[in-house]
Amino acid sequence: DTGVSQDPRHKITKRGQNVTFRCDPISEHNRLYWYRQTLGQGPEFLTYFQNEAQLEKSRLLSNRFSAERPKGSFSTLEIQRTEQGDSAMYLCASRSNQGDTDTQYFGPGTRLTVL
Amino acid sequence: AQSVTQLGSHVSVSEGALVLLRCNYSSSVPPYLFWYVQYPNQGLQLLLKYTSAATLVKGINGFEAEFKKSETSFHLTKPSAHMSDAAEYFCAVSRGSGNTGKLIFGQGTTLQVKP
Numbered sequence: 001d002t003g004v005s006q007d008p009r010h011k012i013t014k015r016g017q018n019v020t021f022r023c024d025p026i027s028e029h030n031r032l033y034w035y036r037q038t039l040g041q042g043p044e045f046l047t048y049f050q051n052e053a054q055l056e057k058s059r060l061l062s063n064r065f066s067a068e069r070p071k072g073s074f075s076t077l078e079i080q081r082t083e084q085g086d087s088a089m090y091l092c093a094s095r096s097n098q099g100d101t102d103t104q105y106f107g108p109g110t111r112l113t114v115l
Numbered sequence: 116a117q118s119v120t121q122l123g124s125h126v127s128v129s130e131g132a133l134v135l136l137r138c139n140y141s142s143s144v145p146p147y148l149f150w151y152v153q154y155p156n157q158g159l160q161l162l163l164k165y166t167s168a169a170t171l172v173k174g175i176n177g178f179e180a181e182f183k184k185s186e187t188s189f190h191l192t193k194p195s196a197h198m199s200d201a202a203e204y205f206c207a208v209s210r211g212s213g214n215t216g217k218l219i220f221g222q223g224t225t226l227q228v229k230p
Contacts (some may be wrong), residue, residue: 031216042220043205056217095216103161106158106160109157
C-alpha cells in the first residue's frame with residue numbers, strides 16, 4: 001500500500017475564489033472520510049463515503065462545500081466562494097471493509113490559506 | 116452523542132521520564148477509542164486502539180493505554196520519553212466499525228520533551 005495521498009499539499013487563494021482538493025485512498029479501501037482541522041484544534045468530521053455513496057454530512061459542511069467520489073475510488077472536496085474562515089488543514093482518511101476494519105488511515109492533508 | 120476531553124493542552128517532560136497524556140470520553144454506546152500522533156505539517160498516525168478486546172492496549176513506539184470504563188478514561192502512557200516523541204497527540208472516539216465509524220477527536224495535547 002502506498003498510503004493515502006492528497007493533492008495539493010498547500011493552497012493559497014483569495015477570498016471568493018473556488019478551490020478543489022483531491023484525495024486518493026489506499027487501494028480497495030471502500031470507506032473514505034474528510035475532516036477539517038483548524039489551528040490548535042483536533043480534526044472535525046465533514047463527510048463520509050462508502051464506495052460512491054455519500055452517507056453522512058456534518059452540519060459544518062455548508063452549501064458552499066461539496067464532495068464527490070464518482071467511481072468509488074478517489075474523492076474531491078470543492079469549496080466555492082472561499083472565506084477567510086475556511087483556512088484550515090483538510091484531511092482525508094480511508095478505511096477498509098476487510099481485515100483491519102477499525103482503523104482510519106490519514107493522508108498528509110491539504111493546508112488551505114484564504115487571503 | 117459522543118465527546119472526548121483531553122486534560123492539559125501542553126505537557127512537558129524530561130527525556131527518560133514517564134509520559135502520561137489524559138483522555139476522558141463520553142459515549143452512550145460501547146466506544147471504540149484511538150490515540151493518534153501528528154508531527155508538524157503531517158497527517159495523523161495511529162498509535163493504538165481499543166475495540167472492546169483487552170483493556171490494556173499496546174501500541175507503536177512503546178506507548179500503551181488502558182481502557183477504564185468506570186472512570187470513562189483512556190489515558191496514554193510511555194515509561195521513558197524520547198526526544199522523538201515530541202508531537203501533538205489526539206484521543207478519538209467512535210461508535211465502532213458497524214456504524215459510519217466517524218471519529219470524534221479531542222482538542223489535542225502537545226508533548227514537549229526536554230533534554
